Amino acid sequence: MTTDTLNRAERSRSLFRFAAPQVFYPIAGRLAPWFAGIAAVLTVVGLYIGFFVAPTDFQQGEVYRVIFIHVPAAWMSMLIYLVMAFWAAVGLVMNTRLSFMMSQALAPTGAMFCFVALWTGALWGKPTWGTYWVWDARLTSQLLLLFLYLGFIALTRAIEDSRRADRAGAIIALVGAINVPIIYFSVQWWNTLHQGASVSLTKAPSMATTMLSGMLIMALAAWAYTFAVAFWRVRSLILERERHTDWVGAELEAEAKRQ
Amino acid sequence: MKPRSKRLILLGSAVALLVGAVALVLTAFQQNLVFFHTPTEVAAGKAPVERVFRIGGLVEEGSIARNDDGYTVRFAITDTAQVIPVTYRGSLPSMFQEGKGAVVQGKLTSDGLFVATEVLAKHDENYMPVEAQYALDKAHQANQTVQY
Numbered sequence: 001m002t003t004d005t006l007n008r009a010e011r012s013r014s015l016f017r018f019a020a021p022q023v024f025y026p027i028a029g030r031l032a033p034w035f036a037g038i039a040a041v042l043t044v045v046g047l048y049i050g051f052f053v054a055p056t057d058f059q060q061g062e063v064y065r066v067i068f069i070h071v072p073a074a075w076m077s078m079l080i081y082l083v084m085a086f087w088a089a090v091g092l093v094m095n096t097r098l099s100f101m102m103s104q105a106l107a108p109t110g111a112m113f114c115f116v117a118l119w120t121g122a123l124w125g126k127p128t129w130g131t132y133w134v135w136d137a138r139l140t141s142q143l144l145l146l147f148l149y150l151g152f153i154a155l156t157r158a159i160e161d162s163r164r165a166d167r168a169g170a171i172i173a174l175v176g177a178i179n180v181p182i183i184y185f186s187v188q189w190w191n192t193l194h195q196g197a198s199v200s201l202t203k204a205p206s207m208a209t210t211m212l213s214g215m216l217i218m219a220l221a222a223w224a225y226t227f228a229v230a231f232w233r234v235r236s237l238i239l240e241r242e243r244h245t246d247w248v249g250a251e252l253e254a255e256a257k258r259q
Numbered sequence: 260m261k262p263r264s265k266r267l268i269l270l271g272s273a274v275a276l277l278v279g280a281v282a283l284v285l286t287a288f289q290q291n292l293v294f295f296h297t298p299t300e301v302a303a304g305k306a307p308v309e310r311v312f313r314i315g316g317l318v319e320e321g322s323i324a325r326n327d328d329g330y331t332v333r334f335a336i337t338d339t340a341q342v343i344p345v346t347y348r349g350s351l352p353s354m355f356q357e358g359k360g361a362v363v364q365g366k367l368t369s370d371g372l373f374v375a376t377e378v379l380a381k382h383d384e385n386y387m388p389v390e391a392q393y394a395l396d397k398a399h400q401a402n403q404t405v406q407y
Contacts, residue, residue: 058392059382060354067386093267129379130352136294174274178281189285190292191315193362198384207386 019096021238022247028231035228042221049214057211066124067211071199072219074117076226077145078180080110084152085177088170098234100166101241103173104156105234109226111149118142129193137186138194141179148176162241295362298341306367314343314373315362315381323357336363336373347375354380 018024050068057064084103091099121139122132133139152172159165187196199205205212242248285292295315296306306312314336322335331348334357345363355361360381365374 055388055390057386058389059359059385064386089270092270093263095263128352128354128382130355131377131379134294134379137292174270175277178278182281182285190289191295191297193294193315193379193381195382195384198386206384208388208391211386 016096019094019098021098021101021242022245022251024098025235025238025251028235032228032231032235035224035231039221039224039228042217042224046214046217046221049210049217054210054214055208060128063124063127064211066120068214068218070117070120070124071215072222073113073120074142075219076222077110077114077117077142077149078183080106080113080226081145081148081173081180082177084110085173088173091166092170092174097166097241098238100170101234101237102230104153104166104169105230105237106226107149107153107156108233109229111146111153113222113226114142114146114149118146134193136192136194137190138183138192141183141186144179145176145183148172148179152176298336298338298343301343301367301373302341308367311364311366311376313362313364314345315360316343318355318357318359318361320357336361343373344371345373345375347378349376349378351378352380354382356380 018027046068050065054065054068056062084106087099087103087106090096091103118139121142125134126132152169155172156165156169159168186192187194198207199212199215207215239248239252295313298314298316300306301314306314316336316338319335319337319342322333324333325331326333331346332351333344333346335342335344337343345365347363347365355378360383362379362381363373363375364377364379367373
């Protein structure tokens with residue numbers, strides 16, 4: 001064996017080390033509070049900028065301030081679904097149990113953000129467009145995303161055998177991921193009532209700087225929140241699934257002693 | 260080949276096939292996925308006849324007029340190439356303004372008048388402070404004064 005292949009084997013083994021539930025469990029537990037703290041600080045700063053510092057919009061007045069919640073929630077709802085699909089694919093290919101658990105730990109948070117995006121969007125639509133809801137391509141595909149999340153959660157919870165539940169959920173996650181680019185590009189591909197993207201990688205943002213910074217800080221807060229909640233949830237999933245193992249018993253005893 | 264690589268190839272081809280299928284379906288239903296037609300499409304006869312559909316565009320400057328009953332409003336929707344006259348009875352969204360976007364739903368009569376049953380305002384993706392818009396307007400005015 002040459003040194004090169006040896007190094008590669010070593011490196012992949014070290015990465016796989018984190019895929020072991022008993023290794024990841026304490027790491028997630030140590031990281032989660034930090035992310036929760038970051039999320040809390042960023043939310044306070046972001047909302048303060050959004051509601052007190054950012055100027056009134058020339059066109060929509062004060063009602064535009066809903067973007068400080070609406071846009072980060074909508075971004076996060078799409079991103080989380082892609083991350084779920086990624087972990088589902090890794091789980092199917094590599095046969096790693098933790099990947100499926102990560103996928104399922106993310107789903108309720110994604111569904112929550114998706115619902116928040118739809119709800120705040122409806123409240124925004126009434127004073128600006130004159131309606132809570134229309135069946136245009138953007139709104140309809142985002143509603144489909146909520147149903148995909150709920151379907152994923154329902155299916156993975158409905159199947160008793162966790163290995164079969166993992167596989168069934170992974171299929172929904174992968175198939176549904178096709179909807180995410182459709183949501184994102186819907187405003188470009190078809191005429192929609194929903195306006196186009198104000199912030200994208202291909203052009204300069206069409207937003208005043210303070211408004212943009214408030215929105216981006218809220219987006220980072222949503223990221224940090226997602227990390228924290230997903231880590232806590234994956235810990236519960238690990239405990240539930242590994243409850244018959246020795247290390248969970250030892251871990252729980254140690255935790256009980258600490259309290 | 261390792262079973263892992265086999266699974267990766269299988270998964271990759273399944274996803275690729277699915278993406279292809281969805282792309283075909285979306286292309287086939289292109290017409291139904293469009294929320295509104297543009298005035299140019301309507302003028303070219305591409306809009307549905309004798310059926311409710313939507314037209315989207317800008318409310319033409321100086322086109323809004325109210326009938327004596329104070330309830331019926333007439334205006335024109337334009338994409339700067341074609342103009343479609345619209346009549347509508349009902350209340351308008353507060354963001355409905357001349358020179359701004361709107362989507363109207365209704366039927367086209369044989370004489371080319373669009374009878375709307377619903378009017379929605381469509382705003383764009385630009386956000387800026389009121390002061391910036393004021394400065395832009397002033398600069399625009401100054402420019403026009405120079406030209407005259």
